[in-house]
Amino acid sequence: MQKLIHGIRQFQQSEYRRKQSLFEELAGGQAPPxxxxxxxxxxxxxxxxxxxxxxxxxxxxxAGNMIPRQDMASGEAATIEFAVKALKVEHIVVCGHSQCGAMKATLEPESCESLPSVAGWLRNVKGVVERTLRRHGEQSPERMLDLVIQENVRMQLENLQSLRCVAEALASEQLQLHGWTYDIGRGEIESLDHERNEFATLFNDECYQPDESATGFA
Incomplete structure (x- = not known):
């Protein structure tokens, strides 16, 4: 805790002072894209x-960057609805990550025997292992985890579209959805190419140019 308190002091003396005008502007409201x-x-x-x-x-x-399906009364649905309808965000990114504990638990359900709330939460990703096996077949344990992490991103993007507010914003072309996976050890991002339904490195440093015309998924 002392480290956190010290960090607050450092923030007030350095980062806040350097961006004071930004923080003062944000005090009046938010408009995240x-x-x-x-x-x-x-x-x-x-x-x-x-x-x-x-x-x-x-x-x-x-846990597991999950979105419950349809318009269930959940914190996730409420937060997404506020973002889309009140803040009018233009993009939603669903970002999984390497070595995700929630995805490991889908492969090893016995690990949740003493965690009933976690086991219940994982119902939001029911079937992700079977979907992965249908798409890729049997794989090594390490590769299987990576593929389940990717498949979970696909599933959560589908769940997002089941929310009425998201479906309406997509239909009116006011919103774009993006699926990413983040490799913690390498610091790399892979992005889901919607047309090919495959993940690829987000960009090559040598030839990267921002795509200003991207629509739908990225």
């Missing part, structure tokens, strides 16, 4: 890996 849905894992820092300032990402985090 992007919603970022990712795992609660402590190793993921959405602002750090995207180089974003405060106010640029509207972040939703939970």
């Amino acid at each position: 992007t919603m970022f849905i990712t795992c609660a894992d402590s190793r993921i820092d959405p602002n750090l890996i995207t180089g974003s300032d405060p106010g640029e990402l509207f972040v939703l985090r939970n």
Whole structure:
């Protein structure tokens, strides 16, 4: 705890002072262009890996970056609805990550025997292992985990579209959805190509140029 308290002091004396005008502007309201849905894992820092300032990402985090289907009364559905209808975000990113504990648990359900709430939460990703096997067949345990992490991103993008507010925003072309996976050890992002339904490195440093015309999934 002392480390956190010391960090607050450092923030007030350095980062806040350097961006004081930004924080003063944000005190009056927010208008983030992007919603970022990712795992609660402590190793993921959405602002750090995207180089974003405060106010640029509207972040939703939970175990396994999951979105319950349809308009269920859940914190996730309420947060997404607020982002889409009140804040009018233009993009939603669903970002999985390497070595995800929630996805490991889908492969090893016995690991949740003493965690009933976790086991119940994993119902939101029921069938992800079977979907992965149909798509890729049997794989090594390490490769299987990576593929389940990718398949979960596909599944959560589908769940997103089952929410009425998201479906309406997509239909009116006010919103784009993006599926990413983040490799913690390498610092790399892979993005889901919707047309090919495959993941690929988000960009090549040598030839990267921002795509200003992307629509739908990225």
